Amino acid sequence: MWKKARIAILLAILLYVVVDAWRDQNQxxxxxxxxxxxxxxxxxxxxxxxxxxxxxxxxxxxxxxxxxxxxxxxxxxxxxxxxxxxxxxxxxxxxxxxxxxxxxxxxxxxxxxxxxxxxxxxxxxxxxxxxxxxxxxxxxxxxxxxxxxxxxxxxxxxxxxxxxxxxxxxxxxxxxxxxAFGATDKYDLSTGQPIYPNGYADLQQQPLLPQHMAELMAGYIPITPQQSKMPQNLEQTKVGAVTAKEIGWAK
Ligand SMILES: [Zn+2]
Structure with a gap:
């Protein structure tokens, strides 16, 4: 009897944890x-x-x-x-x-x-x-x-x-x-430089560098392959396609 009750409680906790984690990952x-x-x-x-x-x-x-x-x-x-x-x-x-x-x-x-x-x-x-x-x-x-x-x-x-x-x-x-919705960083953790291509806001831009905007999860605007600058405001940033996929905005 007690054994069954214990198992039922454990299963309920497990179910709660699984549902909770699923909900956090599927906004x-x-x-x-x-x-x-x-x-x-x-x-x-x-x-x-x-x-x-x-x-x-x-x-x-x-x-x-x-x-x-x-x-x-x-x-x-x-x-x-x-x-x-x-x-x-x-x-x-x-x-x-x-x-x-x-x-x-x-x-x-x-x-x-x-x-x-x-x-x-x-x-x-x-x-x-x-x-x-x-x-x-x-x-x-x-x-x-x-x-x-x-x-x-x-x-x-x-x-x-x-x-x-x-x-x-x-x-x-x-x-x-x-x-908090599952987006990952898109810059090189050792240098802070946005990673190509996912950390670039505009891949169609000609010439590619300097970029004029930052991909939000790259945090910085790439100027040269080694240099970047911080955007002044949100208007200088964009949520890129890979980030949109990670958070569930796009398939
Ligand atoms: Zn970050």
């Missing part, structure tokens, strides 16, 4: 996508605090319309809703910069536990939750790489707390958001 794009953004004062400065206090939800509307238009190019009629959530006090666990597979598995478990801990009943239910870690450009010149998990649909995004960086922050947020 239904006909339903509206709600993205909850939690700002975090990551460097603890008064400057970053002031920046977070002036943030308004409508400022993230640029990302919604960009994604809506990008999805439309692949025949998907999807609405994106960017919701500004509560500021949080605790930073997500630091992304391991080196180390093997076990370290990243351990980190992803810690990150999912963090997301579970930070959840509050006042938060609206969202398809994706992004933790926006803001740093003042005065305390940090470069930001470490952001990361998002497809399993669990959560992301830890490092941004600058400077209004002049808002447009570039939007590029970073959109990039990380698509990671």
């Amino acid at each position: 239904n794009w006909t339903r509206p996508i709600a993205v909850l953004l939690h700002p975090i004062n990551a460097d603890g400065t008064a400057e970053t605090q002031a920046y977070i206090q002036q943030l308004q939800q409508y400022q993230f509307g640029e990302i919604s319309s960009y994604l809506r238009q990008s999805a439309q190019q692949y025949g998907q009629n999807t609405h994106f809703l960017m919701l500004l959530g509560r500021p949080l006090q605790v930073l997500p666990p630091t992304v391991p910069t080196q180390g093997g597979i076990w370290q990243s598995i351990w980190w992803s478990l810690k990150f999912r536990y963090y997301a579970w801990q930070q959840q509050s009943s006042v938060d609206p239910t969202a398809t994706v939750v992004l933790y926006l870690n803001y740093y003042s450009p005065k305390t940090r010149q470069r930001l470490v790489h952001s990361t998002a998990l497809e399993r669990g649909r959560i992301g830890s995004v490092n941004l600058f707390s400077d209004p002049q960086q808002n447009a570039q922050n939007e590029v970073v947020i959109a990039h990380e958001l698509l990671h």
Whole structure:
């Protein structure tokens, strides 16, 4: 009797895990996508605090319309809703910069536990939750790489707390958001250079270099085979065909 009950419980858990993973990897794009953004004062400065206090939800509307238009190019009629959530006090666990597979598995478990801990009943239910870690450009010149998990649909995004960086922050947020739907990076991890052909926005362009736009998941605009520059805003980026396939916008 007990043995049967135990087996039934284990099967139920297994079914839940399988369904949960399947759902995370097969987004239904006909339903509206709600993205909850939690700002975090990551460097603890008064400057970053002031920046977070002036943030308004409508400022993230640029990302919604960009994604809506990008999805439309692949025949998907999807609405994106960017919701500004509560500021949080605790930073997500630091992304391991080196180390093997076990370290990243351990980190992803810690990150999912963090997301579970930070959840509050006042938060609206969202398809994706992004933790926006803001740093003042005065305390940090470069930001470490952001990361998002497809399993669990959560992301830890490092941004600058400077209004002049808002447009570039939007590029970073959109990039990380698509990671949460299964898009892969399209740049060389050692050099940062966009990879040809998947990391190029316009393969028909003659001459091919310099490119005028960035493929969103390549993150940079290739200028020469060795040089690239960061796009200024989302208008200088494009969701390429391979990325569209990875996230399920295209077959
Ligand atoms: Zn990336």
